[in-house]
Amino acid sequence: MLSFFRVNATLQIVGLLLLLILIRLPFLLSPPPLLIPELNWMLVGEQMHNGNLLYRDIWDSISPLSALVYWLLDLTFGRSITAYHMAGTAVAAFQILYFNWVMNVRDIYPDRNWIPGLIYAVFLNMSFDCSTLSPVLLSTTFLLLAFGTLIKQMDRRGATDEVFEVGFYISLAALFYLPSALFIVWALMALLLFTGASFRQHSLLLFGFAFPILLTVLYYYLADSLDDFNRNLLSSVFRVRQYDLTDFQTLLASMFLPFAMGTLGLLSLFRQTTRYVNFQQRCQQIMMIWALTAFISVGLMPFLAPMLFISFVPALAFFASYYFQGIRREWVAELIFLGVFIFTLLILYQGALPLVRNWELGRLSALQVKTSPIDRHIQKQKILVIGEDLSAYRNNQAATPYLNWDLAKYDLRNLDNYESVISVYDHFRKDPPSYIIDKEGVMKKLFQRAPSLSTLYEKTDLDGVYRRKEEAVNN
Incomplete structure (x- = not known):
């Protein structure tokens, strides 16, 4: 499979999209079990459809732009699990193609190919809950856009006023999933350490970040609901904790290989530092800071589930691509990747279908909506x-x-x-x-x-x- 995607051509793009659709086709034909967070998002969308104002008439900690998306889904499809998975697949396809496009157009790897997108697609299917349209998935889309714009700055002699876009994208990401606001620190550190950005450009970054958030605050101020906004969103990131929904066994099983491959890729870079030019090394360091920021955001998660770790996927796919492309014997790389691919699909389908009855691995049982008298x-x-x-x-x-x-x-x-x-x-x-x-x-x-x-x-x-x-x- 790796050998097919080592070529940079249109056929590989089509193949990558077909692979993603084939992996998720069982979910589109027969939706997996409904999860409590999914039901919560549907209820928020339904309540907004009925004319209720988020935070004032709906006490929930969901971020405002995610709630807006769920309102649009309810307006169009009603309570439809299939619609959530179809929309999630569309967003995933965009992330995969954009991530690989940035890698190729900026020459971040020594060779242009579609292996980074392939690995991204595999890691994005580490558990069946990752296929739904979650706030973290939506947020990660805008973090990727911020990454693409930031890398463009690295490729120049000095930063430009486009850093405003970086802050703007991160702000939108935060309005989809509040803990993503931490990535403004990632952007500030990247500009400070790897560009010749001036004080004015740092200010533009912060203004771009503050602008959408201030507009949101102004909206709730005019709606006389600023206290509700503060209590139900801003303060809730430290108060809302639902750890009883966590399935640690599934979490560890689904994330073991992505983290292992990402770690091996990171370690391989220390043995091949002379192979990469200065720009590529700076990109690697920026992605290390991304991974560190994502780790810090774990402390702000309301519960622990694979779908909340989607923000790790760009960094894990980034470093894992170095690992697979650095293996000299192609048949060894093919064998290792095939093992990762099969194990990932096993966890994915065992959780959603399931393949083996009475085997709870991958099921996310604590997270599922249960039947009752x-x-x-x-x-x-x-x-x-x-x-x-x-x-x-x-x-x-x-x-x-x-x-x-x-x-x-x-x-x-x-x-x-x-x-x-x-x-x-x-x-x-x-x-x-x-x-x-x-x-x-x-x-x-x-x-x-x-x-x-x-x-x-x-x-x-x-x-x-x-x-x-x-x-x-x-x-």
């Missing part, structure tokens, strides 16, 4: 789930802003505060749920603090489930 009794209703498991929303709509439990605690765990009780009461009055599924045991205290709410709901035979009384519905 509630599903048989409550269908197509407006409900409120108090707790982290959003599975009950699968066949229902969300009511009240309290979508994310880590953020809902601000009100629902603070019922000794008069303002919190008033806030909860107002949200229930504006958007009353037909059913309340209380998994955290807060409704009893809420009914004590707001007796007028207790007259509207009655307890059902299901544990922790409350139903709105018929007379309250009629009124």
